[in-house]
Amino acid sequence: MTNLVDVIGGLRKDMLPQVENGALVFLNERGRQRWCIYAAYSPTSHVSDMVLTQLRAYRDAGFEVVFVSMSLTISEGDRGRIADVCSGLVHRRSSGRDFGAWAHAVRLLGHRLAGAESLLLTNDSMLGPFVSLEPWIDACTAREGLFGLTESIGGGSHLQSYFLIANGAQVVADTVGFLSELRLSHSKWLMVQRGEVAFSCAMRRKGHYTAAVLDHETIENALLEHPELLAELSVLEPGLSIGLDSDDPFRYRYQLRSRLFMRPLNPCHQLNSVLLRYFKFPFIKVDLVTKNPGMVPSAPDWRYFIGPDSSVTEEMIEDHLATLV
Incomplete structure (x- = not known):
């Protein structure tokens, strides 16, 4: 609609x-x-x-x-x-x-x-x-x-x-x-x-x-290999894991992979944690922080990815967000 x-x-x-x-x-x-x-x-x-x-x-x-x-x-x-x-x-x-x-x-x-x-x-x-x-x-x-x-x-x-x-x-x-x-x-x-x-x-x-x-497969494989990232996804998209065979790790993996193909997720929203934590991604989407339409639990954690070698500071990002109001 x-x-x-x-x-x-x-x-x-x-x-x-x-x-x-x-x-x-x-x-x-x-x-x-x-x-x-x-x-x-x-x-x-x-x-x-x-x-x-x-x-x-x-x-x-x-x-x-x-x-x-x-x-x-x-x-x-x-x-x-x-x-x-x-x-x-x-x-x-x-x-x-x-x-x-x-x-x-x-x-x-x-x-x-x-x-x-x-x-x-x-x-x-x-x-x-x-x-x-x-x-x-x-x-x-x-x-x-x-x-x-x-x-x-x-x-x-x-x-x-x-x-x-x-x-x-x-x-x-x-x-x-x-x-x-x-x-x-x-x-x-x-x-x-x-x-x-x-x-x-x-x-x-x-x-x-x-x-x-x-690409999709690279991000998906990283997700499937890390229990912490899967845990966030299970909170974010609980329907993805319902009815999967958790007793068989190989079957579970391919069942979940099949569902991820049928229900595509936005890498820069629902899979943001995979990008930042696993791949050390350089960016995070503005609207994930300002709007968070999918209610991604880790969206507020962007501050923790600013390191001593980062070219931006927390203050710079907060000042930028203030210009969008």
Whole structure:
């Protein structure tokens, strides 16, 4: 019902005359062949220190970072802070969600993306990074293809779109082509289908290797090997283990695995503990902390994953969360 209301409301807005509203505020290229387009929105129109930390991490990894703000305004102070880190700034009206922001930026960048070696599409939907992003980026650029950090098998296997890297000139070109032809909508559900789900499918049809650093099976196997993680899942999703043969560990494992395929879980929500505790994942979803729609018991534990080597502090994350109110 929620999706139906979203689609109907979105389609009504889509029927109104659409005018692309936004432009490059500045662009100062450094001559790099890696590009990052970072989509962001703040209801308070403030760019937090945590967001700037993420932008620096991408810049230091060798990307030309283009910051796409969908906030109502950008203060002069924030423009200066963005200019210190980023190669470009786009200010646009919020439409089409993150894929709309990426598509708009791609059109504005135009020929500058021709021949680019890598294109990172990301956003401010994640808190962190708690650990260095370098090994995660390296894993996405070790070979040509389209890569994400995690995948979802709900609605068909597809990469989750908070962090996507197209690596290789032809992969970048086909990514630009997909974004250029993408039909935008004000409906969140439609944009997930047209953007996140369709993108992975389109790139596979093009013959590009498409994979997550942590795919479904990798995360699932880690879950099944750790009783503490299974205990949290049994509290979170009690129906998953009802009627399973607990006397036979091998049968229990495959029965539970079968149910996990039939009832796909969001790795960044229900399996968040697996990511953070077992894989030392660099991020945690903002809406898991602020909304926690699935009532994940470990959601408040994000503070314990900030270590002495983390580039963010607890205060930085709390200040960022305050900008979302």
